[in-house]
Amino acid sequence: MIHRAPPLLVLALAALPLVFGGCDGDESPILDAALPDAAPGAVTRADVLAHLGAAVFASSAAEFAARGVALEAAVEAWDAAGGGEGAELDAARDAWRAAMESWQFNELLRAGPAGEARSFVGGEGLRDRIYSWPTTRPCGVDQNLVAERYAASNFFDAQLVNVLGLDALEYLLFYTGPDNDCPSQVEINAAGTWAALDPTELGQRRAAYATVLAGRIARDGEALRAAWDPEGGDFAGRLAGAGADGSPYPSARDALEQVFHGLFYLDRVAKDLKLAVPTGLSPDCPSASGCPGDLEAPYAGFSRPSLLANLRAGRMLFTGGDDGPGFADLLVEAGAADLADDMRADFDAAIAALEGDSTPLDRLIADDLDGAQALHGHVKAITDDLKSRFVLVLDLDVPASGAADND
């Protein structure tokens, strides 16, 4: 029997090119009754990358660069006025809020120059230079004030990022108290050098330090803008051309995965750090009534606007905005329109929850802990879908899984 049986496998494999080769569009000889054609004009990964690169990444970098320049000017004006309280400080604070809001949008846009080189193709680590939270060190800022290290020519080379970015600048602009953030045993307290500072001198030094930081933030913002600008580094073009010559991405799938990894910020940072810890849902908070001291941007009271900007960025990446495709369109293309609708609704609900109440989060945690914890639930609804059906349907890998095999 065996000797007379046709080699079915060989026939099956030989038939593959015939099946494919004989099919133009809707002429599949075996499946045309069950399967539709690939829709003409269907949204592709390349379409999404082209749109997000130009309309989201490049334009957001340009907006931050502009706000960085405005921040630098405002802080310089405050410095020129001798520091301390006054209209110049208020203007500098407003400029910081504007820059910070823009940067919080950029927090999710990690693909390309903003990301770390070891995790992102084309990464230059600009993100950490501009904003290092949750790695912050107000005590280090105070130590630099006493030693006037910010005036040294090698200041940026000699310091860690936790005393150089928007977070350090926040401390300098919004904390005007006479004391410092260091324990008593630290030298500036133990040796009395902090206590010896005249309050006026302290104000001047804060303004001078802030000016140095604002200048660097503006330069880094400009570097990021130039890297994305079609007239400059044109990273948007390289993102759009993934898989082609001149692009650092081997394929559109790889490039899309890098964009997607930015969305993971909503899970690891927005949900787990910005909300779970301050609202007492994390064991890192020892108090059952929450840990508002662990909120982001505590001196400026800017945690709610920061979260809002994060979610708006997430929604923008997801939907592509009003004038182009995003991840949601790929979900629809893949047959998961229901998931696209659910996630869009989850984004809208989370954004509405933050927009609908202007109570600072520290106050909300103190007055209505359940309400604050509900915000965690809103973000979790998004990230639950993100980590389950979203990654599965779009066949994306979670961050840092590149060296592992499957079978």
Next chain:
Amino acid sequence: MSALLHRAGRPVDVASLAALRVLYGALMCAALVRAMATGWVEQVLVEPTFFFKYAFAPWMPVWSPAGLYLHLGVTAACAALVALGLFYRVAIVGFLVGFTSLQLMDLTNYLNHYYLVVLLGALLGVMPAHRAFSLDVRRRPDLRIDAAPAYMVWLLRFQLACVYVFAALAKLNADWLLHGQPLAIWLASRGETPLIGPLIAHPAAPMVMSWAGFLFDATIVLWLSWRRPRALAWLAVLGFHTATGLLFDIGMFPLIMVTATTIFFDPSWPRRLLRRPPPPLPDAAPVGRPTPAIAAVATLWVALHVALPLRHYALPGDVLWSEAGMRWSWKVLVRAKDGAVTFHVTDPASGRRFAVSPGRYLQPRQESEMAGQPDLIHQLARHIAGDFARRGYPDVEVRAEARVSLNGRPAALLLDPTVDLAALDPDAIQRAVRPMPDTPPLSLGAR
């Protein structure tokens, strides 16, 4: 029975065993060097702070980074010695111990082809694969033999047949054969692959390739075992595994299968390749004649490796959902499964509740692997309970909200979210598994 034993003891050229030894050792050496060179060690064994353990080896430690590199280096050296056939018995034991212990360090690293490596190594380790084409023979010419008993080749063929046949059996389900899933999901993201991109982006591709894959797995052993189409069948093996290797991140698996299936060739194939005449075979194999004891062990081996992949039929639930009976079953690339898990921890003493993300303890890759596997979720739940005890909450309850999507279905709860996993015996985790959702997988027709 005696006729079977007689046939099993029939001498065959030892050359194909020796060739498999050479290929196996070289491939494993390359795989381990690759693991050290590509960051696998750091990512998989250095960066994590928590490791999932096999129930039978909870004691397996994870060395320091220097220790890990030493471990891999020594194991790779053993693999090279295996390929060279130098100090073979010691080398293959060293390789097997090194490779197996590496797998035992973290359960999320389980891969079917790593399991196959261990099984093939164990079989080769008891065979005289070093007694031809080896430095051991050059060192000690008295070791040289030209023939080995046929059952040795049979056992290796059986082991490879298990992979294909049970992989085919695993594909015998509606998702694979009627919905083209999960291939449809995977192929959709690879439509721009050079040359074959337009083919795999065709709407018919998932169904055609699902059926082709099923037919390949179901019949390839037959074609490889049959002399006339064997060469063509092996070319099909080469084509099939090359294609899957190019399309999917499956590491060394294609190379392992392509090289290991050479055992289906006539045992003298290496000599023919080297244009050497096959040796005259003795009347009886000089070593390893199938005594009743050897026959009993071989029978047990075969029975075990037939029973293991079938055991899920005796367990409740769908194996792709519950994972009961999933490991060591050759269910290769048959399901796409991702999930999001949140551990809800309650301290009964204070009434305080926590929402704990796995990311607190796991690397993203580990979290992704854990999310669809109930026993791993349970392991982490118990670890979380221990961590909370150290933080001053000695008797917390830990419940898992595990939302899992299988082959593109809407995410559903994998575990009963009311079950306190901290108090649940590890053997009882399947009782907490909820039924598989009766929704269909992601629909091709909706693309």
